[in-house]
Amino acid sequence: MSARKIGVTELVLRDAHQSLMATRMATEDMIGACEDIDNAGFWSVECWGGATYDAAIRFLNEDPWERLRTFRKLMPKSRLQMLLRGQNLLGYRHYEDYVVDKFVEKSAENGMDVFRVFDALNDPRNMARAMQAVRDAGKHAQGTICYTISPVHTVDGYIKLAGQLIDMGAESIALKDMAALLQPQPAYDIVKGIKDTYGDVQINVHCHSTTGVTLVSLMKAIEAGADVVDTAISSMSLGPGHNPTESLVEMLEGTGYETDLDMERLLRIRDHFAGVRPKYKEFESKTLVDTNIFLSQIPGGMLSNMESQLKAQGAGDRINEVMEEVPRVKADAGHPPLVTPSSQIVGTQAVFNVLMGRYKVMTGEFADLMLGYYGECLGERNPEVVAIAQAQAKKEPISVRPADLMEPEWEHLTEEASKLEGFNGTEEDVLTNAMFPNVAAKFLATRAEGPKSVAKTPEQLSAEQAKAAGPAQGITAPVKYNVKFAGREHSVTVEPA
Amino acid sequence: MSARKIGVTELVLRDAHQSLMATRMATEDMIGACEDIDNAGFWSVECWGGATYDAAIRFLNEDPWERLRTFRKLMPKSRLQMLLRGQNLLGYRHYEDYVVDKFVEKSAENGMDVFRVFDALNDPRNMARAMQAVRDAGKHAQGTICYTISPVHTVDGYIKLAGQLIDMGAESIALKDMAALLQPQPAYDIVKGIKDTYGDVQINVHCHSTTGVTLVSLMKAIEAGADVVDTAISSMSLGPGHNPTESLVEMLEGTGYETDLDMERLLRIRDHFAGVRPKYKEFESKTLVDTNIFLSQIPGGMLSNMESQLKAQGAGDRINEVMEEVPRVKADAGHPPLVTPSSQIVGTQAVFNVLMGRYKVMTGEFADLMLGYYGECLGERNPEVVAIAQAQAKKEPISVRPADLMEPEWEHLTEEASKLEGFNGTEEDVLTNAMFPNVAAKFLATRAEGPKSVAKTPEQLSAEQAKAAGPAQGITAPVKYNVKFAGREHSVTVEPA
Numbered sequence: 003m004s005a006r007k008i009g010v011t012e013l014v015l016r017d018a019h020q021s022l023m024a025t026r027m028a029t030e031d032m033i034g035a036c037e038d039i040d041n042a043g044f045w046s047v048e049c050w051g052g053a054t055y056d057a058a059i060r061f062l063n064e065d066p067w068e069r070l071r072t073f074r075k076l077m078p079k080s081r082l083q084m085l086l087r088g089q090n091l092l093g094y095r096h097y098e099d100y101v102v103d104k105f106v107e108k109s110a111e112n113g114m115d116v117f118r119v120f121d122a123l124n125d126p127r128n129m130a131r132a133m134q135a136v137r138d139a140g141k142h143a144q145g146t147i148c149y150t151i152s153p154v155h156t157v158d159g160y161i162k163l164a165g166q167l168i169d170m171g172a173e174s175i176a177l178k179d180m181a182a183l184l185q186p187q188p189a190y191d192i193v194k195g196i197k198d199t200y201g202d203v204q205i206n207v208h209c210h211s212t213t214g215v216t217l218v219s220l221m222k223a224i225e226a227g228a229d230v231v232d233t234a235i236s237s238m239s240l241g242p243g244h245n246p247t248e249s250l251v252e253m254l255e256g257t258g259y260e261t262d263l264d265m266e267r268l269l270r271i272r273d274h275f276a277g278v279r280p281k282y283k284e285f286e287s288k289t290l291v292d293t294n295i296f297l298s299q300i301p302g303g304m305l306s307n308m309e310s311q312l313k314a315q316g317a318g319d320r321i322n323e324v325m326e327e328v329p330r331v332k333a334d335a336g337h338p339p340l341v342t343p344s345s346q347i348v349g350t351q352a353v354f355n356v357l358m359g360r361y362k363v364m365t366g367e368f369a370d371l372m373l374g375y376y377g378e379c380l381g382e383r384n385p386e387v388v389a390i391a392q393a394q395a396k397k398e399p400i401s402v403r404p405a406d407l408m409e410p411e412w413e414h415l416t417e418e419a420s421k422l423e424g425f426n427g428t429e430e431d432v433l434t435n436a437m438f439p440n441v442a443a444k445f446l447a448t449r450a451e452g453p454k455s456v457a458k459t460p461e462q463l464s465a466e467q468a469k470a471a472g473p474a475q476g477i478t479a480p481v482k483y484n485v486k487f488a489g490r491e492h493s494v495t496v497e498p499a
Numbered sequence: 500m501s502a503r504k505i506g507v508t509e510l511v512l513r514d515a516h517q518s519l520m521a522t523r524m525a526t527e528d529m530i531g532a533c534e535d536i537d538n539a540g541f542w543s544v545e546c547w548g549g550a551t552y553d554a555a556i557r558f559l560n561e562d563p564w565e566r567l568r569t570f571r572k573l574m575p576k577s578r579l580q581m582l583l584r585g586q587n588l589l590g591y592r593h594y595e596d597y598v599v600d601k602f603v604e605k606s607a608e609n610g611m612d613v614f615r616v617f618d619a620l621n622d623p624r625n626m627a628r629a630m631q632a633v634r635d636a637g638k639h640a641q642g643t644i645c646y647t648i649s650p651v652h653t654v655d656g657y658i659k660l661a662g663q664l665i666d667m668g669a670e671s672i673a674l675k676d677m678a679a680l681l682q683p684q685p686a687y688d689i690v691k692g693i694k695d696t697y698g699d700v701q702i703n704v705h706c707h708s709t710t711g712v713t714l715v716s717l718m719k720a721i722e723a724g725a726d727v728v729d730t731a732i733s734s735m736s737l738g739p740g741h742n743p744t745e746s747l748v749e750m751l752e753g754t755g756y757e758t759d760l761d762m763e764r765l766l767r768i769r770d771h772f773a774g775v776r777p778k779y780k781e782f783e784s785k786t787l788v789d790t791n792i793f794l795s796q797i798p799g800g801m802l803s804n805m806e807s808q809l810k811a812q813g814a815g816d817r818i819n820e821v822m823e824e825v826p827r828v829k830a831d832a833g834h835p836p837l838v839t840p841s842s843q844i845v846g847t848q849a850v851f852n853v854l855m856g857r858y859k860v861m862t863g864e865f866a867d868l869m870l871g872y873y874g875e876c877l878g879e880r881n882p883e884v885v886a887i888a889q890a891q892a893k894k895e896p897i898s899v900r901p902a903d904l905m906e907p908e909w910e911h912l913t914e915e916a917s918k919l920e921g922f923n924g925t926e927e928d929v930l931t932n933a934m935f936p937n938v939a940a941k942f943l944a945t946r947a948e949g950p951k952s953v954a955k956t957p958e959q960l961s962a963e964q965a966k967a968a969g970p971a972q973g974i975t976a977p978v979k980y981n982v983k984f985a986g987r988e989h990s991v992t993v994e995p996a
Contacts, residue, residue, distance in 0.1 A: 186718065187753035214714070214733065214746030221683065221715045236711065236788045240737070248790040249711030256684035265794065291733045293745040297762065469966070 005260040009045030009230035011083060011206065013244050014275060015073070016048040018234035021210065021243040023282040025057035028455040029069045031281070035274040036076035042267035044080065045230045046116050049073050050109075051084030055092045056438055059445040063454040067112055067430040074113030081142070083116035084109065088129040089405050090121075093437035094343060098408040099131045101415065105433050106135035112430070118176050118206075120146035122344045125377030126166045127403040133170050144206065145172030147192075149179045150339035151299065152332070154381040157188060161195040164203070174204035174230075177223070180341050181301045182212035189219040193226035208232040210244055212302070214291040217245040217253065224259050235268065237276035241289050242302070248272065281457035300328055304345040311353045320356055327352040327360075334387045335371055336379030347371050361390050369395035375404050411436075423447040502757040506542025506727035508580060508703065510741050511772060512570070513545040515731035518707065518740045520779040522554035525952040526566045528778070532771040533573035539764035541577065542727045543613050546570050547606075548581030552589045553935055556942040560951040564609055564927045571610025578639070580613035581606065585625040586902050587618075590934035591840060595905040596628045598912065602930050603632035609927070615673050615703075617643035619841045622874030623663045624900040630667050641703065642669030644689075646676045647836035648796065649829070651878040654685060658692040661700075671701035671727075674720070677838050678798045679709035686716035690723035705729040707741055709799065711788040714742040714750065721756055732765065734773035738786050739799065745769065778954035797825055801842040808850045817853055824849040824857075831884045832868055833876030844868050858887050866892035872901050908933075920944040 014035070019027040032049075039047055050070050058064040073082055089096045091105050106117065117136040121128035129145060136143035145167025147160050164175050177184070177192060184207075193205055207223045209216035209232070220231045233239070236246035248268050251261050287302075295301060305325075312318050331352045338344040351368040355361060370376060372383055372391035378401075388399055400407065412432075419425050419435040424446035435442040458466075511532070516524040529546075536544055547567050555561040570579055586593045588602050603614065614633040618625035626642060633640035642664025644657050661672050674681070674689060681704075690702055704720045706713035706729070717728045730736070733743035745765050748758050784799075792798060802822075809815050828849045835841040848865040852858060867873060869880055869888035875898075885896055897904065909929075916922050916932040921943035932939040955963075 185752050186750055213749060214737075214743045215750045217711065218715050218718045218750050221718065236790065240711075240787055246711045246788045246790070249788060252710060252790050252793050253683055253712045253715050255682050269791075290737060291743045291746060293733065293743070293749050294766075296749050 005258050008224055008228075008254065008259050008261050009206075010043075010247065010250065010261055010263060011046045011048055011208075011230055011232040012039060012042070012044045012247060012271075013048050013232055013234040014238045014271070015039070016050060016052055016054055016083075016085065017208075017232075018238040018243050019282070020053050020057075022238060022241060022287070023279075023285040025053045026061060026282050026285050026456050027278070028062055028453060028457060029064060029072060030453065030455060031278045031457060033072070033076065035271050036073065038267040038270045038274070040077035040080050041264065042271065043261070043263045046081040046083040047073075047077060048083040048085070048118075048232070049077075050082065050114065051086055051092060051118075053092075055434075056441070059434060059438060060441045061456055063445065063448055063451060065430075065449060066434070067108075070109070070112045070114065081115040082113055083118060084114050085118050085120070086132055088119050088121040088132050090128075091132075091433075091437055096128075096404050096408065097436065098411045099405060100410060100412045101433075101436060102131045102405075103135045103138075104412065104429060106132060106141075107139055108430055108433060110136070110139035110141050114141065116142040116144060118144045118146055118178075118208075120148055120176070120178060121377065122148065122341050123338050123377045123379050124148050124163060125379075126163070126170060128377045128405075129167070130170050130403075131405065133167075133172060137171050142173050143171060144174045144176050145170060146176040146178050148339045148341055149177060149184050149188075149192075150181070150337075150341075151183055152337040152339075152381070154337045155339075157191045157195055159380060160192045161199055164196045165200060168200055168203055172203075174206055176206045176208055177228075179207075179209040179216065179219070181295055182210040182214075182216050183295060184209055184219045185215060186218045186222040190222040190226040193223045193228045197227040204229045206230040206232065210242060211240050212242050212289065212291070213293045213295060215293075217249065220245060220250065221253060224254075235271045235275055237272045237279060241291075242287055278457075280463060281459075283458070285456075298325060299332075299340070300325060300349075301340055301345060304340060304349045307346060308349045308353055311350065312357075315353075315357055317357060323356045324349075324352050327355050331355065331368075333381070334384040335368075336381035336383045338371070338376075338379045343367070344371070344376070347376075361387060364391060364394045366395065369397070373397055373399040374401055377404055424449050502755050505721055505725075505751065505756050505758050506703075507540075507744065507747065507758055507760060508543045508545055508705075508727055508729045509536060509539070509541045509744060509768075510545050510729055510731040511735045511768070512536070513547060513549055513551055513582065514705075514729075515735040515740050516779070517550050517554075519735060519738060519784070520776075520782040522550045523558060523779050523782050523953050524775070525559055525950060525954060526561060526569060527950065527952060528775045528954060530569070530573065532768050533570065535764040535767045535771070537574035537577050538761065539768065540758070540760045543578040543580040544570075544574060545580040545582070545615075545729070546574075547579065547611065548583055548589060548615075550589075552931075553938070556931060556935060557938045558953055560942065560945055560948060562946060563931070564605075567606070567609045567611065578612040579610055580615060581611050582615050582617070583629055585616055585618040585629050587625075588629075588930075588934055593625075593901050593905065594933065595908045596902060597907060597909045598930075598933060599628045599902075600632045600635075601909065601926060603629060603638075604636055605927055605930060607633070607636035607638050611638065613639040613641060615641045615643055615675075617645055617673070617675060618874065619645065619838050620835050620874045620876050621645050621660060622876075623660070623667060625874045625902075626664070627667050627900075628902070630664075630669060634668050639670050640668060641671045641673050642667060643673040643675050645836045645838055646674060646681050646685075646689075647678070647834075647838075648680055649834040649836075649878070651834045652836075654688045654692055656877060657689045658696055661693045662697060665697055665700055669700075671703055673703045673705055674725075676704075676706040676713065676716070678792055679707040679711075679713050680792060681706055681716045682712060683715045683719040687719040687723040690720045690725045694724040701726045703727040703729065707739060708737050709739050709786065709788070710790045710792060712790075714746065717742060717747065718750060721751075732768045732772055734769045734776060738788070739784055775954075777960060778956075780955070782953075795822060796829075796837070797822060797846075798837055798842060801837060801846045804843065805846045805850055808847065809854075812850075812854055814854060820853045821846075821849050824852050828852065828865075830878070831881040832865075832878075833880040834878035835868070835873075835876045840864070841868070841873070844873075858884060861888060861891045863892065866894070870894055870896040871898055874901055921946050 055066040058066040119129045119132045133143045205228045207228045233247040233250045234244040236248050239246040331348050347367045354363050369391040372388050415436045416432050419432040422443050425431050552563040555563040616626045616629045630640045702725045704725045730744040730747045731741040733745050736743040828845050844864045851860050866888040869885050912933045913929050916929040919940050922928050
C-alpha cells in the first residue's frame with residue numbers, strides 16, 4: 003500500500019514570527035531562506051496577512067506590498083498563502099464590500115495564491131464577500147473554522163459550519179486552533195465528521211503549540227483524513243508558536259502517511275532561522291508550555307491584557323474576580339470564540355464589570371458586540387444585556403450582515419489617501435491608509451527612507467554576550483562622580499579611554 | 500464505556516533534572532514539592548539512581564542515601580522508582596553478584612519500591628542478577644528494553660527481548676527511549692506485539708522529547724495498550740528532557756483513556772519548579788528541538804563529546820569524517836545501542852580511527868567491547884576487528900556473562916572503605932566507595948560539612964537580572980584608582996554618588 007501524501011503549510015514567514023516575536027521579523031532576515039523554502043516541497047508558504055501588514059508599517063518602515071512582491075519573485079514555484087480576517091481585511095473594523103474586493107484583487111495581482119478567510123465570531127456572512135472576491139480572482143478560497151471550547155460549541159456545530167463554507171464556494175476548509183485548545187479527540191471527530199458528511203473536501207489543520215498537546219492533534223487529524231497541516235521550521239517553533247516541521251516529518255515515518263518534504267532543505271531553512279532568532283530575543287515571550295487555558299478558557303495574551311488594565315487602575319489584586327467574570331460576560335455575548343478582537347472586547351468589559359459594577363459602564367465595542375454590529379455568535383445573547391447596550395449606545399440591535407449597512411467608501415478612502423505626504427497614487431497605498439489610518443500617514447511620509455529593522459546587529463549581540471559573561475567592569479559611557487582627594491571634593495567626569 | 504486508566508511516572512526528581520541541568524538539583528529544591536507529588540496520583544515517582552548518585556557526591560556534597568530516606572519520609576504514599584544499570588549498578592564497571600545483591604537490598608531497605616533495571620547492550624544476562632535481587636527483596640522488578648535504530652534492531656527482536664525479561668521474572672516491561680528516537684509507529688508496533696505475544700504484562704514507556712515527536716509516540720503506545728507512561732511536570736519539561744505531564748493529561752481528554760491525576764496538585768508542582776529552574780540555568784543546554792539524530796543516528800551528547808576530543812587534538816575540522824566513521828565502528832561492534840557507556844566507547848574509537856588510521860590504536864574499553872567483556876550485542880561482531888582487539892589487548896574473547904569471571908569482592912570493598920576518612924561503618928558507605936572510588940574518598944571526608952548547593956541564590960539571580968537589564972554604568976562599590984592629572988599622580992577613591 004503506498005503512503006497517503008500529507009501536505010504541509012510552512013508558517014515561518016508569517017505566523018511563527020507573529021507568535022514568537024511580536025511580528026517583528028524584517029524581510030531582509032527572510033530572504034536568505036526563500037530558495038530553500040521554495041524547493042522544499044510545501045503545499046503552501048504562509049507569508050503575509052495576519053498582523054504582518056500592520057507590523058511592517060508600524061515598526062519596520064516596510065511596505066507590505068513590496069514584501070509580497072519580493073516573496074513572489076523569490077518563491078516562483080510556491081503557493082503563497084495569507085490570513086485574511088474576512089470583512090475586516092487586516093484592519094480592526096468592517097469594510098464596505100468594494101474595499102474588500104479591491105484588497106483581494108490587489109493581493110492576487112501582487113502574487114497571493116491561497117486566501118485563508120476567517121471571522122472571529124465564525125459568522126459565515128462576514129467571510130462570504132472575501133471568499134467570492136478570491137474566487138473571482140481565480141485564486142484558492144479557504145474557508146475557516148475558528149476552534150474554541152464553550153457550552154454551545156459542538157463537533158456537530160463545526161461540521162455544520164464547514165457545510166456553510168463549502169456552500170459559499172470554499173475550495174478547502176481550515177480548522178484553525180489559535181489558542182492550542184484543540185485536543186486529539188475533537189481534532190479527529192471534526193475532521194472525520196466533515197469528510198463523512200461532505201465527501202473529499204480538502205481540510206487544512208492549523209494548531210499552535212502552547213499547550214504542548216497539538217502535535218498529537220495533528221496526528222489524529224491526519225488519521226481522520228486531514229490533507230494539509232501547518233507547522234513551522236524547528237528553529238522557529240514551539241512555545242506560543244507551532245509544532246516543528248521536521249518533527250512532523252519524522253512522526254509520520256512508517257505510519258502510512260508521508261510528507262515528501264526535502265529534509266536537507268528543511269535543515270538549511272532551520273539553520274538560517276537559528277541565526278535570525280536571537281536577533282529578536284527581546285520580543286520573545288518566556289512561555290514554553292502552558293496548559294492553563296484548558297482550565298481558565300482565557301488565552302494568555304488576553305490574561306496579560308486584563309492584568310495591565312487592572313494595574314493601571316490600581317486594582318492589580320482583583321484579577322481573580324475578573325477571571326471569574328469573563329465566562330459570564332462571554333456567555334452574555336453568546337459565546338464568541340476569544341480571539342482578536344472579541345478577546346479584547348470581552349476582557350475589557352469584564353474588567354469594567356468588576357471595577358464599576360456589572361454593566362454599569364459598557365464599552366462602545368462591547369455594546370456593538372451585543373447589538374450585532376460584529377455579526378452573529380453561535381449562542382443566544384442575553385436579552386437583558388442587549389437592552390442595556392441599546393440604552394447606553396443609543397443604537398438599535400441589527401440582525402443583517404454588518405457590512406450591509408455600510409455606504410460605498412472607496413472614493414472617500416482614495417481622497418483621504420491622496421492628501422497624504424508620500425502617497426504614490428496606487429490603490430495599494432489607498433488600502434494601507436484604509437486599514438491603518440493613523441499609522442499609514444506616518445509610514446507613507448517616511449517610506450522613502452527604506453526599511454528600518456528592529457533586529458539586533460551581530461555587534462550588539464556579541465556586546466550583550468560579553469556583558470552577560472563577565473562581571474561589569476568599569477563604564478561604557480561618560481559618568482560624573484564626586485571624588486574626594488587631598489581634602490577637597492571635586493566633580494569629575496570619567497569616560498572609557 | 501468507562502475510560503481505561505493510564506498510569507504516569509513523574510520524572511521531575513530524577514531524569515528531568517539529569518537531562519535538563521546536568522543532574523545538579525539539590526534535595527533542598529525538591530522538598531517543597533514532595534507533598535503535592537505524593538498526593539497527585541502518580542503510578543510512581545522516579546527520584547533516584549541514574550546519574551543522581553554520582554552527582555550528589557561529586558558536586559553537591561550530599562549523601563544519596565540520605566536523599567532517598569528523605570523522599571521515603573516525605574512521600575509515604577508513593578511508589579519510589581529508580582533507574583539501575585544492571586550489573587553496573589550506578590557505576591561504570593561490572594560488579595560481582597554479591598555487591599549487586601547488597602546494593603539492591605540496601606536500596607529497598609532505605610525505601611525504594613520500583614527498580615527499572617537496564618543494560619546498555621540489552622544483554623539480559625547483565626540484568627538477571629539485579630532483577631532476582633529485587634524480587635528477593637519483595638520489590639517491583641522492571642525489565643528494560645533500550646530502544647535504538649539499526650539494521651539489526653527490529654520490532655520482532657524487541658518483542659523477543661521482552662519475552663526474555665518476562666522469563667527472568669520482570670513484573671513489568673519498560674520501553675526506554677533515551678534518545679527520543681521512538682517514532683509513533685514502532686512505539687505502537689512494539690507495545691502491541693508484546694501484549695499480543697505475552698498477554699497482559701504491564702508496559703511502561705519512557706521517552707525523551709528532544710526530537711519533538713514523542714508525545715505522539717506515547718499516544719500511539721497507549722492506543723496499543725501501554726499501561727504507564729513517563730512525563731515531567733511542564734516547568735521541567737521539553738528540550739532534552741521529557742513530555743509535559745499536564746499536556747499528557749489534556750491530550751487524553753475524550754479519548755477513552757484517562758490519568759486520574761489531580762490537576763491542582765500538578766499546577767502547584769509546576770509552580771514550585773518554575774521557581775527552581777532559573778537557579779540552575781548555567782547548567783542548561785540550549786537545545787529546544789532537534790531531529791538531527793534521525794539522520795545521523797548520533798545522540799547529541801555523544802556528538803559534543805567527539806567534537807571536544809577532536810578540538811583537543813587540534814582537529815576540530817574533521818568532525819564530518821568522524822560522523823561517517825561512527826556507523827562503521829558501531830557495525831563492527833555488533834550494533835550496540837548508543838547510550839552510556841557504549842556511546843562514549845564507540846565515539847572515542849571513531850575519533851581514534853580518523854586521527855590515527857582505522858583500528859591502528861584501540862582504546863582498552865573498545866577492545867573489551869569487541870571481546871565480550873561488556874556482554875553480547877544483537878549483531879555479530881566483525882571477526883577481523885575482534886582479532887585486532889585480541890592482539891592489542893592481549894586478552895581472549897569471552898562468551899560467558901562478564902560477571903561470571905569476577906572474584907568475590909565485597910570483603911575487599913569493605914576493607915577499602917574502612918580506610919577512608921569519614922567512613923561511617925555502614926554498608927551504604929561501602930557501596931558509595933565501590934561505585935565511585937575516586938569521588939567517594941573526598942565526599943566522605945567532607946560529608947559532615949553538609950550539602951553544598953550549586954544553585955544560584957535569589958540575590959545572585961536578581962543581581963544578574965539587573966546587570967542584563969540596564970547598561971553597566973560605573974561602579975557599585977568604592978574603588979581605588981591611580982589618576983593622573985595636572986601633571987601629578989594621585990591615589991583616588993571613587994564611590995557611587
